[in-house]
Amino acid sequence: MQTNLLSIATNAKSISMTDKINHPQLCQWLNSVAHTRDKQAFTHLFQFFAPKILRIARAKFPNEAQANEVVQDTMSNVWRKAHLFNQDKGAATTWVYTVMRNVTFDMLRKIQGNKEDNLSDDIWPVAENMSSEGETFDDHLENENLLSVIEALPQAQQDVVKGFYFREMSQEQLATHLRLPLGTVKSRLRLALGKLKVQLGEKHD
Amino acid sequence: MINHHPKFELIQAFVNGDLPASLSAGIAIHADMCAVCQQKIAQFTEQVAENSFEEEFLDRFIVDDNDALESIAAINFDHMIDDIVQSSDIDIAIPKTEKSIEFNGVKYMLPSVLNNMVLSKKANIGKLTRTRIQLNEDEIHTSLLHIKPGGGVPEHTHKGFELTVLLAGSFHDESGEYVKGDFIMLDGSDQHHPVSTNGCLCYTVANDALHFTQGINKLLNPIGSFIY
Numbered sequence: 001m002q003t004n005l006l007s008i009a010t011n012a013k014s015i016s017m018t019d020k021i022n023h024p025q026l027c028q029w030l031n032s033v034a035h036t037r038d039k040q041a042f043t044h045l046f047q048f049f050a051p052k053i054l055r056i057a058r059a060k061f062p063n064e065a066q067a068n069e070v071v072q073d074t075m076s077n078v079w080r081k082a083h084l085f086n087q088d089k090g091a092a093t094t095w096v097y098t099v100m101r102n103v104t105f106d107m108l109r110k111i112q113g114n115k116e117d118n119l120s121d122d123i124w125p126v127a128e129n130m131s132s133e134g135e136t137f138d139d140h141l142e143n144e145n146l147l148s149v150i151e152a153l154p155q156a157q158q159d160v161v162k163g164f165y166f167r168e169m170s171q172e173q174l175a176t177h178l179r180l181p182l183g184t185v186k187s188r189l190r191l192a193l194g195k196l197k198v199q200l201g202e203k204h205d
Numbered sequence: 206m207i208n209h210h211p212k213f214e215l216i217q218a219f220v221n222g223d224l225p226a227s228l229s230a231g232i233a234i235h236a237d238m239c240a241v242c243q244q245k246i247a248q249f250t251e252q253v254a255e256n257s258f259e260e261e262f263l264d265r266f267i268v269d270d271n272d273a274l275e276s277i278a279a280i281n282f283d284h285m286i287d288d289i290v291q292s293s294d295i296d297i298a299i300p301k302t303e304k305s306i307e308f309n310g311v312k313y314m315l316p317s318v319l320n321n322m323v324l325s326k327k328a329n330i331g332k333l334t335r336t337r338i339q340l341n342e343d344e345i346h347t348s349l350l351h352i353k354p355g356g357g358v359p360e361h362t363h364k365g366f367e368l369t370v371l372l373a374g375s376f377h378d379e380s381g382e383y384v385k386g387d388f389i390m391l392d393g394s395d396q397h398h399p400v401s402t403n404g405c406l407c408y409t410v411a412n413d414a415l416h417f418t419q420g421i422n423k424l425l426n427p428i429g430s431f432i433y
């Protein structure tokens with residue numbers, strides 16, 4: 001494996017123009033681990049993530065054994081929690097980052113505060129990854145789909161809709177805030193809401 | 206409408222895991238009620254994750270640091286993989302339990318972030334009721350503070366910082382009115398005298414900063430200038 005690692009690194013160097021992450025591949029491996037406990041897929045994930053996790057952990061833990069523990073714990077959580085990954089909610093890298101950051105946080109707290117309360121998963125839920133359960137959000141928006149529908153609107157309409165729904169600004173306040181005539185704000189909002197109705201109607205059918 | 210949000214530096218430190226549990230929980234509580242910050246956090250997390258796991262980092266690392274490379278090779282990754290996949294355990298996601306707390310005969314839902322934190326006995330002073338949250342962070346004190354209608358906190362300043370997240374109700378001070386969800390971060394230069402006409406429940410984090418130990422100092426370093 002050590003040699004594999006080196007050859008991966010060398011390859012990366014030679015193709016460094018295309019060093020973007022292959023997200024669909026990572027997702028596929030994670031899903032294989034989740035659905036079929038695929039050890040080969042896990043090995044691929046390990047080879048991709050472990051050296052990077054180790055590098056990051058080294059910066060936070062001068063103690064080598066502790067840095068290795070971060071790698072071990074993070075990857076072992078990936079193995080045991082892969083089914084909690086939801087590719088509709090974010091990239092595999094984001095999910096593994098969350099797992100790694102949580103392991104690191106709990107370990108630092110254990111070392112510095114001598115507390116073994118493992119609070120990280122309450123602060124940053126691994127299963128839902130900051131999903132929206134907030135009342136403010138739910139009051140106005142049925143679900144997260146709406147957010148993605150809003151994001152698809154032209155920027156000018158997005159600004160108005162987000163100001164109106166998320167920040168609860170009045171149309172008058174929005175006009176001042178966006179430095180637009182009130183009539184423009186009203187017509188943009190009407191246009192945007194028309195589109196949202198159509199989009200959401202379609203989704204609900 | 207929520208008017209007060211954490212500064213972006215604070216959100217960054219939160220996502221990086223550099224803040225103490227008390228402040229991290231404060232931001233999580235706010236984000237649960239604030240779609241704007243929730244989205245900022247999600248976006249920044251995605252970005253940090255992408256940067257962390259980009260191949261070029263490994264590349265740079267290996268070119269720059271031969272010693273580190275040797276010690277990487279010294280870990281037996283094969284052994285670690287074998288060890289991990291031997292386990293057939295799966296972590297079941299536990300549904301969030303809802304906990305509540307009672308102040309002055311009124312039941313309040315506890316933010317789920319606080320579910321596993323230990324709360325001390327309530328202490329009473331006039332119209333104020335306080336319960337400490339035992340996070341064991343030295344000079345940083347975290348509490349739930351309930352103010353009965355008409356109550357207030359006497360004028361005060363802090364040597365360090367003072368965070369208030371409003372969980373229910375409202376209060377006002379010299380700078381204005383605050384409502385449920387507001388994230389109010391004050392530093393030593395701020396002086397205020399909050400009063401709650403109709404009562405409120407707050408999550409508060411404060412330090413006295415007189416005797417910062419090195420450990421805590423280190424913990425706060427990433428946002429040092431912001432917090433002092």
Ligand SMILES: [Zn+2]
Nearest residue numbers: 210239241242
């Ligand atoms: Zn906010």
